[in-house]
Amino acid sequence: MPDPTRDAAFSLLHAVLAKGKPLDAALDALTRIEARDKAAAHRLAACVLRHTGTLDAVLEPYLRREPPPELRNILRMGAAGFLFLGTPPHAAVGTAVDLTRSRKLAPFAGLVNAVLRKVVNAGPVVLEELDMPRLDTPAWAWTSWGQNARAIATAHAQEAWLDISTLPGFTPETGEPLPTGGYRYPVGTPVADIPGFNEGKVWVQDAAAALPVKLLAPQPGERVLDLCAAPGGKTCQLAAMGAEVTAVERDKARMATLRSNLERLRLRAELITADGASWKPATPFSAILLDAPCSATGTARRHPELLHLRKARDIDAMTAQQDTLLDAAAAMLAPGGRLVYAVCSLQPQEGSTRIDAACARLGLKRDPLPLPALPEAVTDRGDIRTHPGLWPERGGMDGFFIARLVHA
Known part of the structure; x- marks a missing residue:
């Protein structure tokens, strides 16, 4: 029998692993599928992406030769369903065999049946023998995360909880209050079910993503520049705190999302579609937020395909862009003003290394950041480094690097 969940999950994995597409984009391309099946397919595909190394290690003893990529993904899906998602053994095996036949891989149906039966017979106890955090993390990433690597990789095995920020004066009736502000809801909570969402009182924003604006500390009526502003969570924060916000974003589609978010929350900002690296304001700003484009490795819990799509060599291109934007931001900063630089990256090249270079090049200096609600995130140089292993x-x-700069 056709299984729309497995068919869709197979398509998602092919789009990510063979074509290099982001998982969300591949998910949006699935149009002829019920919402329930789509959500289940996303969960299965994300589980495979989260645990690819572990799944391959489980399968390896039962494979005499390397299977075609399509077949390996079917085997991964069957094993992931049984080992991680509670799929009954007969269903994990049967749906994988059916999928093999439906994808014109019928000659391999016996192999799929035999291999997955062996996985089922071995049972989940096989996972206890494996170093899952290490297996599921690319070597380049593990090495770059230093002493936090195991804590980060362990956290990546779990889906991220749902965090929200609220308009001033609104307190939702449910959710766990967080020490840094905002509220947290369990994995899988529908956004529309959060009190105040439909009324335009709250927006989705990870606890770490909410920190850069809080550390910029805009004052009511202060002119603040938000560079690289889309999708707009930080723009909304700034506007909600009473700042006079100018939001610059070069991507028209992402700017449309930002505008929609502001309208839903009934907040106002000046929106400028332009490249932040070349746009020039009429007068400098006393406060600038630069949430720079980056590798986004700090969001791998939410986007498990990232560690498959990113390569170590990609970081150099990111850091060059970050330097260009730091140069532009420094030129727009008024004397006595403050600049907060943030990236949702775990890579040191995109964090403290960029700030060291900016200070040497631009005549800026660090303004150390206090964070009493999360002191373990404060580095010995006064920057903020969050990662999935905290809390x-x-x-x-999420993993973020944040630094505050002022003129020397």
Whole structure:
């Protein structure tokens, strides 16, 4: 029998692993499928992407030769369903065999049946023998994360909880209040079910993503520049705090999303579609937020395809762009003003290394950041470094690097 969930999950994995597409984009391309099946397919595909190394290690003893990529993904899906998602053994095997036949891989149906039956017979205990965090993390990423690598990789095995920010004066009736502000909801909570969402009182924003604006500390009526502003969570924060916000974003589609978010929350900002690296304001700003484009490795819990799509060599291109934007931001900063630089990256080249270079090149200096609600995130140089391994008892947080700069 056709299984729309498995068919869709197979298509998602092919789009990500063979074509290099982001998982969300591949998911949006699935149009002829029920919402329930689409959500289940996303969950299965994300589980495979989260645990690819572990799944391959489980399968390896039962494969005499390398299977075609399509077949390997079917085997991964069957094993992932049984080992991680609670799929009954007969269903994990049967749906994988059916999918093999439906994808014109019928000659391999016996192999799929035999291999997955062996996985089922071995049982979940096989996972206890494996170093899952290490297996599921590319070597280049593991090495770059240093002493935090195991904590980060362990956290990546779990889906991220749902965090929200609220308009001033609004307190939702549910959700766990967070020490840094905002509220947290369990994995899988529908956004529309959060009190205040439909009324335009809250927006989705990870606890770590909410920190850069709080550390910029805009004052009511202060002119603030938000560079690279889309999709707009930080723009909304700035506007909600009473700042006079100018938001610059070069991508028209992303600017449309930003505008929509502001309208839903009934907040106002000046929106400028332009490249932040070349746009020039009429007068400098006393406060600038630069949430720079980056590798986004700090969001791998939410986007498990990232560690498959990113390569170590990609970081150099990112850092060149970040330097260009830091140069532009420094030129727009008024004397005595402050600049907060942030990236949702775990890579040191995109964090402290960029700030060291900017200070040497631009005549800026660090303005150390206090964070009493999360002191373990403050580095010895006064920057902020969050990662998914922090707050393990609360469900972790995204990885961010944040630094505040002023003229020397």
